[in-house]
Structure formats: C-alpha cells, structure tokens
Amino acid sequence: MDGARSRSQIGALAEKFVVEHITSLGWHFLERNVRVGHYEIDILAKDGRTLVIVEVRHRGGGSLTSGFGSLTAGKQTRVRRAGERLWHSRFRHDPTVDHMRFDAASVHFSADGQASIEYAMAAF
Numbered sequence: 001m002d003g004a005r006s007r008s009q010i011g012a013l014a015e016k017f018v019v020e021h022i023t024s025l026g027w028h029f030l031e032r033n034v035r036v037g038h039y040e041i042d043i044l045a046k047d048g049r050t051l052v053i054v055e056v057r058h059r060g061g062g063s064l065t066s067g068f069g070s071l072t073a074g075k076q077t078r079v080r081r082a083g084e085r086l087w088h089s090r091f092r093h094d095p096t097v098d099h100m101r102f103d104a105a106s107v108h109f110s111a112d113g114q115a116s117i118e119y120a121m122a123a124f
Contacts, residue, residue, distance in 0.1 A: 014058035014107035039082030049098040058107040067106025
C-alpha cells in the first residue's frame, strides 16, 4: 500500500471496499462512521429486517496479525455498546427493523494496493 497514505485514508478505503461488498449482496447501506456518544460504528446497513453493525479492520502486507486477530475483546465490547445505544436512540421503535447483528470485515492490502476482504456474519 502507498506509504504516503495516512492510517485514516487507508481505513476509509477499507470501509469503501466493505460497503461495495455488502451492497453487492443486496444489503442496504445506511451510513459510515456513525458517532454514538464517544463510540463510533464503522458501517451501518440493513440486511432485510436486520440492522447490521459492521466493524472493519485492516492490515497491510507486513502485519503480524490479521484484521480479525486485531479485534480484541475490548473492541468488541465497545462496538456492542455503540450498537446497543444506537438501537435505543434510533431503531427501537422502527417498524422496518426486527433485530440487530454484529459483523466483522477484515481487509488486507497487498504491497501493490490490491484489497481482499474476509467477512464474518454474526462475528460477535
């Protein structure tokens, strides 16, 4: 991946690839980088009547762990708290949503900038 890109630019690019992936599955993309208090949700989408919270992790070619490997228990807890707060503040009374699911996506960038995505539904 281009060394001139910042961490936030690479993160935004990883999220873009994941949004393309989930929309290709027929899901409805809602928002990116949703702020819920001091928490943030990377991607918010709907899969039918399911609200989907997607945590996106990315790693470059020289990383010692995978994107999924970097999804610690603490990070999972923070994402769940963000999802729960979002549910109560915006979706609890939404008649188009029945339940919520927490997914994870791992985006790996090769040295030449090519991206590959691993996606886990109901990851945590």
